[in-house]
Amino acid sequence: MTNKRFNWTIAAALVLTVALIPACRTGQVEADKAPKIEGAKYVGNQVCFDCHTNIHRTFPASTHARVRVADFDVKGGTSCESCHGPGSEHVRVGGGRGRFIVNPGRDPMACFNCHQEIHAQLRLPHHHPIVEGQMNCVQCHDPHGTDIFKPAGGLAFSRRDQSCAECHREQSRPRVFVHPALREGCTACHEPHGSVNDKLLVARDNNLCLRCHAQIASPTASVGSVSIGAMSHTQFLTRGTCWSAGCHTAVHGSNVDSKLRF
Ligand code: HEC
Ligand code: HEC
Ligand code: HEC
Ligand code: HEC
C-alpha cells in the first residue's frame, strides 16, 4: 500500500515537471508588447543596475525578473525594458526623470500591453478608476519587489489585499465581531480590478454567501424549506440578498451583533 502511494508521488512529480517546462518559457513576450521609444535600442538590465542600485537589491527575486522581450538577447536580460521601453537614449543622456524612458506608474498602458485581461476588467461597468487616472497599479502592486502584492498596514487580512485597508478604512477597521470571511481576504467577495456587479462583488446574489455557508434542506420542516447556520431561512431568502434585505447589513463586521445584522 505504502509502495503504491510512493509510486503515485513520483508519477505526480513527473507530470508536474513536464507541465512546468512550457510555463517557464512564458516569460518571453513578443517585442511589440514592450513600450516603444523613438530611436532607442535595448541595453539590458545590467546597464540599468549600474545607476539604479536600490532596485537591483530586490528585483532579481520579483515576478517580472524572468520576463524578457523576444529577439533581444542582451546581457542581463530585458526585463526592466519590457516595462520601461528600450533604454539606450535614457542612458546616453545620463538618465533622469521624463528623459527617454516610460514610467508605467503614470501610465498603465505599459502594463496593459501584456495584461489585456486586466484592461478589459477595468472597462466593466464597476471598476477601480485606474484608466480614469484617479489611481494606479502601484497602489496595490509593487513592480520591483520580491512580492508583487503590496503589503500595507498591519491588519490580519490575507497578504494579497492588505493594500485595500489603506483606502477603505471603514470596511477594514477592527470590530468586536469581525466577519471571519475577511480572513480569506477582501477578494473572497470583491474583484480587485473590475466587475459587472455593483460594489465590485464577485456574485450579485446570495451565491456570494452560499459558497461558504452551506444551504441545507431543513430535515424537520416541509419540502422546499432551507436552513443556513442551523436556522430556517426559507422566508428570509425571498426578501432579497443576505445583506440587502435588512438582515446581515454589517457584512464586514459589527460591534454589537455577532450575526452581523447591524
Ligand atoms: C547613467 C545612470 C543611469 C542609467 C544607466 C539608467 N538610469 Fe534611469 N535614471 C537615472 C537618473 C539619475 C534618474 C532620475 C531619477 C532618480 O534619480 O532616480 C533616472 C530615472 C529613471 C526612471 C524614472 C523616469 C520618470 O520619468 O519618472 C526610470 C523608469 C528609469 N530611470 C529606468 C531606467 C532603466 C529601465 C534603465 C536601464 C535601461 C535605466 N534607467 C538606466 C539614471 C540612470
Ligand atoms: C512590471 C513592470 C516593471 C518592471 C519589470 C520594472 N519596472 Fe521600474 N517601474 C515600474 C512602475 C510601475 C514604476 C512606478 C513606481 C511608482 O510610481 O512607485 C517604476 C518606476 C521605476 C523607477 C523610478 C522610481 C522612482 O523613484 O520614481 C526606476 C528608476 C525604475 N522603475 C527602474 C527599473 C529597473 C532598473 C528595472 C529592472 C531592474 C525595472 N524598473 C523594472 C514598473 C516596472
Ligand atoms: C512585457 C510584458 C509584461 C508587462 C509590460 C507587464 N507584465 Fe506583469 N506579468 C507578465 C508575465 C509574463 C507574468 C507572468 C509571470 C509568471 O507567471 O511568473 C506577469 C505577471 C504579473 C502579475 C501576477 C503575479 C502573480 O504572482 O500572480 C501581476 C500582478 C503583474 N504581472 C502586474 C503587472 C503590472 C502592475 C505591470 C505594469 C507596471 C505589468 N505587470 C507589466 C508580463 C508583463
Ligand atoms: C485595488 C488594488 C489593485 C489595483 C489598483 C490593481 N490590482 Fe492587480 N490585483 C490586485 C489583487 C488583490 C490581485 C490578486 C487577485 C486574486 O488573488 O484573486 C491582483 C491580481 C493581478 C494580476 C494577476 C492575474 C489575476 O487576475 O489574478 C495581474 C496581472 C494584475 N493584478 C495586474 C494589474 C495591473 C496591470 C494593474 C493596473 C492597471 C492592477 N493590477 C491594479 C489588486 C489590484
Ligand code: HEC
Ligand atoms: C489607492 C486607493 C484604493 C485602494 C488601495 C483600493 N481602493 Fe477600492 N476604491 C477606491 C476608489 C477611488 C474607488 C471608487 C470610489 C467611487 O467611485 O466612489 C473604490 C471603489 C471600491 C469599491 C466599490 C465601492 C462602491 O461604492 O461601489 C469596492 C468594493 C472596493 N473599492 C474594494 C477594494 C478592494 C477589495 C481593494 C483591495 C484589493 C481596494 N478597494 C483597494 C480606492 C482604492
Ligand code: HEC
Ligand atoms: C463576505 C463578503 C465580503 C468580504 C470578505 C468583504 N466584503 Fe466588502 N462588501 C460586501 C458586500 C455584500 C457589500 C455590499 C454592501 C451593500 O451594498 O450594502 C460590500 C461593500 C463594500 C464596499 C462599498 C461600501 C459602500 O458603502 O458602498 C467597500 C469599499 C468594501 N466592501 C470594501 C471591502 C474591503 C476593503 C474588504 C476587505 C477588508 C471587504 N470589502 C471584504 C461583502 C464583502
Ligand code: HEC
Ligand atoms: C470566504 C467564506 C465566507 C463568505 C464568502 C461568507 N462568509 Fe459568513 N462566515 C464565514 C465563516 C468562516 C464564519 C464563521 C463560522 C460560521 O459561523 O459559519 C462566518 C460567519 C458568518 C455569520 C455569523 C454566524 C453566526 O452564527 O455567528 C454571518 C451572519 C455571516 N457569516 C454572513 C455572511 C453573509 C451575509 C455573507 C455574504 C455577503 C457571507 N457570510 C459570506 C465565511 C464566509
